[in-house]
Amino acid sequence: MKLRVYVTLKPGVLDPQGEAIRHALGSLGFDGINGVRQGKMIELDLLEEDAAQAEETAKDMCEKLLANTVIESYQIEPA
Amino acid sequence: MKAAVVVFPGSNCDRDLQVAFAQAGAEVVPVWHKDTSLPEGVDIVGIPGGFSFGDYLRCGAIAARSPIARAVSEFADKGGHVLGICNGFQVLLEMGLLPGALLRNASLKYTCRTVGLRIETTDSPFTREYSAGSEISVPIAHHDGNYAATTETLARLNSEGRVAFRYLDNPNGSVEDIAGILSENRRVLGMMPHPERALSGLQGSADGKRLFEGLMGAFAPA
Numbered sequence: 001m002k003l004r005v006y007v008t009l010k011p012g013v014l015d016p017q018g019e020a021i022r023h024a025l026g027s028l029g030f031d032g033i034n035g036v037r038q039g040k041m042i043e044l045d046l047l048e049e050d051a052a053q054a055e056e057t058a059k060d061m062c063e064k065l066l067a068n069t070v071i072e073s074y075q076i077e078p079a
Numbered sequence: 080m081k082a083a084v085v086v087f088p089g090s091n092c093d094r095d096l097q098v099a100f101a102q103a104g105a106e107v108v109p110v111w112h113k114d115t116s117l118p119e120g121v122d123i124v125g126i127p128g129g130f131s132f133g134d135y136l137r138c139g140a141i142a143a144r145s146p147i148a149r150a151v152s153e154f155a156d157k158g159g160h161v162l163g164i165c166n167g168f169q170v171l172l173e174m175g176l177l178p179g180a181l182l183r184n185a186s187l188k189y190t191c192r193t194v195g196l197r198i199e200t201t202d203s204p205f206t207r208e209y210s211a212g213s214e215i216s217v218p219i220a221h222h223d224g225n226y227a228a229t230t231e232t233l234a235r236l237n238s239e240g241r242v243a244f245r246y247l248d249n250p251n252g253s254v255e256d257i258a259g260i261l262s263e264n265r266r267v268l269g270m271m272p273h274p275e276r277a278l279s280g281l282q283g284s285a286d287g288k289r290l291f292e293g294l295m296g297a298f299a300p301a
Contacts, residue, residue: 013227016183016252065144068137068173071180071227 001046002079003058007067008039042066043079051078080105080298084125085151085167087112087142092128092164092275099275100125103291112145122298123160124151126167128220128273138181138223139169148174160204160294161267165221168259168269177260177269178236179228184221185252191220193283195247196258196272200240203265208293215286217272219250224271226253226260236260243268 009015015037022036044061048054058076067074082100086093086109097107100123108118112131117124132141142148148170155161155176163171171177184190193216198209209215228236233255236242244259251271259270274287 014182014185014225014252016185016187016225020187065136065140068140068180070172070178071182 001049001051001054003044003046003054004077004079005042005044005058005062005066006039006075006077007042007062007072008037008074009071010073013071039072080122080295081108081118081120082106082123082125083108083110083117083121084127085110085112085147086127087129087131087145089131089133090127090129090166092166092273095273095275096125096127096164099278099287099291102278103288103295105291105295110147112142112147114150115146116150117147117154121154121159123162123294124154126151126161126163126170127275128165128167131166131170134223137169137173139166139171139173142166142170143173152176155262155267158264158266160297162205162294163267163269164273164275165219165224165271168271169223171267171269176267177262178232179226179260181223181271182225182227182252183223184225184250189220189222190224190250191218192250193218193277194250194258194272196244197247199242199245200261202240203243203261203268204294204297205261205268205290206243206293207297208289214247215277216284217274217277217287218283219272221251221271224251224253226251226257226271228254239263241265244270244272 018036062074082105241261245256274290277284277287
């Protein structure tokens with residue numbers, strides 16, 4: 001089954017790239033932006049068919065490689 | 080002193096680091112990332128700068144999970160000395176041998192220039208040849224050198240005197256101007272600036288030389 005993993009900087013960790021995007025949006029005339037945070041999405045295609053088991057595996061992958069839990073948090077959802 | 084220098088696909092300071100160790104009088108052995116063990120009798124492992132694995136996923140993330148990384152980790156756990164420079168510092172953080180993380184530079188720019196550093200402690204085999212509080216010039220060249228750590232980690236690094244170098248004029252947004260940190264046993268050093276690129280006046284500065292000479296002295300037979 002396919003899963004999507006979203007990896008984002010934890011709240012409170014400065015996101016210079018998000019800030020740059022916010023400025024660029026501002027210069028395009030998009031005002032009223034409180035903030036922009038940038039992250040990444042990783043799509044996993046696993047052989048595992050059991051949803052709970054697949055999520056467990058994805059979580060293990062996040063802890064061991066996909067996210068740096070010092071600064072990043074992750075979210076897993078079915079794709 | 081026998082120094083092993085790890086080479087990953089995308090390392091580009093490995094030769095410079097080998098030269099720096101060799102000039103200080105060390106025997107140098109290059110080690111490939113797929114190797115599963117370090118050569119016999121190694122005193123120190125150098126993790127060089129560069130763009131290991133193309134900086135894919137996160138800087139240093141893939142390298143930190145390579146076969147040699149496990150051997151380096153075991154070596155450090157047994158009290159071995161490890162020096163990580165630039166991408167090597169990123170690798171050591173990803174391996175968990177040092178605390179904290181390196182974020183994209185606050186300027187969002189790749190910054191390549193010589194910067195001033197203050198020696199914060201001489202209590203380490205890496206900084207013993209310097210004098211505390213003195214200022215040195217060493218080049219930096221990175222895009223992700225913005226050191227970040229929790230308040231607790233910072234408090235601990237400060238109280239244990241584990242900040243080795245601070246920037247005089249912060250080039251990347253690092254918290255508390257931190258340019259390099261030591262492990263708890265003071266035998267693992269991670270730093271963003273490149274001492275191996277400051278070995279002679281021809282390179283603009285020879286201030287990096289004392290780091291390697293200090294190491295050599297630390298391993299000299301008494």
